[in-house]
Amino acid sequence: MTIALALHGGAGTLRRSDMNPELEDAYRQGLERALEAGHAILRAGGSALDAVCASVCALEDDPLFNAGRGSVYNLDGKQEMEAAVMDGCRQDAGSVTGLAQVQNPVRLARAVMENTPHVTLGFAAAEDFSRRIGLPMQPPEYFHTDKRWQALQLEKERIANGGGDDDIPEDRKHGTVGAVALDAQGRLAAATSTGGRTAKWAGRIGDTPVIGAGTWADAHCAVSGTGHGEYFVRAAVGHEISARLRYLDETLASACDAVVHGQLTPMGGTGGVAAVDRFGRVALPFNCEGMYRAAIDGEGRKLIAIYRDENQR
Numbered sequence: 001m002t003i004a005l006a007l008h009g010g011a012g013t014l015r016r017s018d019m020n021p022e023l024e025d026a027y028r029q030g031l032e033r034a035l036e037a038g039h040a041i042l043r044a045g046g047s048a049l050d051a052v053c054a055s056v057c058a059l060e061d062d063p064l065f066n067a068g069r070g071s072v073y074n075l076d077g078k079q080e081m082e083a084a085v086m087d088g089c090r091q092d093a094g095s096v097t098g099l100a101q102v103q104n105p106v107r108l109a110r111a112v113m114e115n116t117p118h119v120t121l122g123f124a125a126a127e128d129f130s131r132r133i134g135l136p137m138q139p140p141e142y143f144h145t146d147k148r149w150q151a152l153q154l155e156k157e158r159i160a161n162g163g164g165d166d167d168i169p170e171d172r173k174h175g176t177v178g179a180v181a182l183d184a185q186g187r188l189a190a191a192t193s194t195g196g197r198t199a200k201w202a203g204r205i206g207d208t209p210v211i212g213a214g215t216w217a218d219a220h221c222a223v224s225g226t227g228h229g230e231y232f233v234r235a236a237v238g239h240e241i242s243a244r245l246r247y248l249d250e251t252l253a254s255a256c257d258a259v260v261h262g263q264l265t266p267m268g269g270t271g272g273v274a275a276v277d278r279f280g281r282v283a284l285p286f287n288c289e290g291m292y293r294a295a296i297d298g299e300g301r302k303l304i305a306i307y308r309d310e311n312q313r
């Protein structure tokens, strides 16, 4: 019986120079809590789908991460959250976009998968559906953090001064949370949730709710992405990793490296993925300074890491 769980709290971490020990500790504790929330379900024989949803809910509730509470602001000063889940054993998926008041977008994504004839719902209609099925809703203050508001002001200034994409600090560009899991019955699942990119246009849809881009699971692997979403969509990152396993018989690590370093990097797309395969192997590659990440792989090896020079897997 092999179980495994891997998660990310976003690629593009704070620069080491901007990090302090208390904050670093808070990030690590947030990752640890999310890891335990999902892994406890797997240890008790629960499903990969329940596990990834529990891990992602924990990260959505933590204002340090860019998803749910603590989401970034768009150009209009609003939060438009998105999320997706995919159940690999049924190859079924649900996703949501353009949410302002749903406390846990990942729960709504799951409800779309389980309780509607559709894969993706967005904006006011998705929020109406959330109210109808009784998921917790919150006022805008609940999701607000000064840090994200400040990031929007800096970003607007940068845009007004004609700054290019390359001068944006990574922690201002990136953020998303996601989890992937293998359960004791061999089922794989993935879940991802995000506020998107700071200063994105209103109505912009990123890679997270695009099944096959930021979120993918089938019988071979489960993948959750974080990074510059437009590139993840253009490279169909999640599906591409799975295709390499199936058609080229690559290992998870080499398929992930080929896509993250071999495809995204030359295109100019920064970010990374959390991935797990049907053997419980975990891969967490990224092509930027850091990625908040945590895992317990099929052999029970645990990892909690932020920066590049920490144990990569």
Ligand code: ASP
Pocket (backbone or CB within 6 Å): 010, 011, 173, 174, 175, 176, 194, 195, 196, 197, 206, 207, 208, 214, 225, 226, 227, 228, 229, 230
């Ligand atoms: N992938 C997210 C998006 O583009 C943001 C991120 O992970 O940095 O919306």
